[in-house]
Amino acid sequence: MLNKLNLLRKEIDILDLKLLNILSKRLKLVKKIGLIKNKYGLSLYVPQREKYIINLKKKEAKKIGISPNFIEDIFYRIFNESYSYEKIKIFKKVKPNFPKILIISHNKKISILFKEMLTITGYDVNYIEEKKININNIIYLFKNIGMIILDISKFFFEKLIKKLYFLPKNCILIDLSPIKEIFMIKILKIYKGPVLGLYYLFNYQKNFLFKESIIYCYGHKEKSYVWFLKQIEIWGLKIKHMNIIEHDKYIFFIESLKYFFTLIYSIFLKKTKISLNKVYILSKPIYYLNSLILKNFFLTNPKLYFNLIENSPNNIKKIKKYFDHINELIILIDEDKKTKIIDIFNKIKKLLIKNIEILK
Missing domain, CATH: 1.10.3660 (6-phosphogluconate dehydrogenase C-terminal fold)
Structure with missing residues (x-):
């Protein structure tokens, strides 16, 4: 009995080794796909394809007597590992000659994540914490910037709002505040350049954003930042549009x-x-x-x-x-x-x- 058991275990060991080799070959192919996606600016995460493959494999599993739920679990794990292999140290830069980007931060963790994603994509980013800014001398920070990302406290916002008149013409202003009714509405009244509202629905402690979601709200001059929304999708994020009123309703x-x-x-x-x-x-x-x-x-x-x-x-x-x-x-x-x-x-x-x- 023990001999038969050992023989069967050896057969399983051989199959396990073959399985590992197959997974290794699959991941090498995935890495090549990641390079192609980067070259052409394609999104890292394509939910429609993932869903199609999962459903297909579940049907195939059922035909040969394997639990569909078991196969679904396995393939989700394979996909998640595959995205890590697809990810390379630089993403395609949608706007090659874009000017400097300024990030002013109160919530340090989320702002640093944006800084890192922009930096590895090749953008020139200046990051500064709000507590280190002398509001009376802030205008020098606005020099030659193409975008300003604000993730600031209500206290600092009340000071900064009066300085937005000095932003360069057509500088894209991005508001990361959770309640758009408070910050973004006031911004739109004062600043007439491009304005975009973003709200992240993900754990900012992650260093990899595939499958995560972000909501965006149009402010002024939507065409000016369509490229940036495309850049976010290339990072692997799912983007969803809402108007400001609807956004605040659901954020509640x-x-x-x-x-x-x-x-x-x-x-x-x-x-x-x-x-x-x-x-x-x-x-x-x-x-x-x-x-x-x-x-x-x-x-x-x-x-x-x-x-x-x-x-x-x-x-x-x-x-x-x-x-x-x-x-x-x-x-x-x-x-x-x-x-x-x-x-x-x-x-x-x-x-x-x-x-x-x-x-x-």
Whole structure:
């Protein structure tokens, strides 16, 4: 019996080695594809092709008796590794002779990521933290720049806004603030050159942005920065257009309400004197992830979260409305209105089924 077992294991070892060699050959081909994409300015990430291949391989797997979910998992891992091989140290530069780019930063981490991506693409970038700027002498920084990227505090913005008149003609101004109603609207009233709003929906601790998303809002002179949106796509980012009002509406649900809920949940834990260690013992692994998110939440500067919660005049109204819905649900539960609660449950279930593609 042991001899037969050893023979079978040796056969598996041989197949595993062949599998490794096949993966190695595949990754070498992928690297060649990366060079071609760079040469012609093609996007690193093509979601339509990835989805097509995954679905095709799942069908082929089912025909030969292999779990489609197993194959899907394997190919997603192969794709992610492939993107790393495709990535080279420089991306195609869409605008070869573009002037210097100035980045003024408050949130250092995200601004440095933009600086790194622009620099490895070949652009001349001047990065400076807002706290190191003498606002009275800022005009010298504007000399001969083609783009200014602002990721600044509300306090510094109120000082800077008066200086935007001195920007070079047709300098592209990019606003990275999360609430466009606060910064971008004021910018558009004062500065008549090209204005673009961006909001990143990704973890800025990453050094590789494929499959990540960024929202853009048109301000003035859209044609002036179409090339920059193309540059972002070449980096592997998915871009999505929204107008300013729609952007702020959804950012409330993506960020403001989430942070407010996290704060409320944490206050409740503290007030009830729950032992987090005991919660860990009784919890599934997913709770460890939730706890890590909670920990990171409170390691960040609270001013950033507070600004996201209260900056928009409509946020407080929306949060009050959120509490109205909670109270309505509590009343239904308290009055044992099971039929109505089940009806609400089913309506939400239908909504999720309708949007199943988004949730995959």
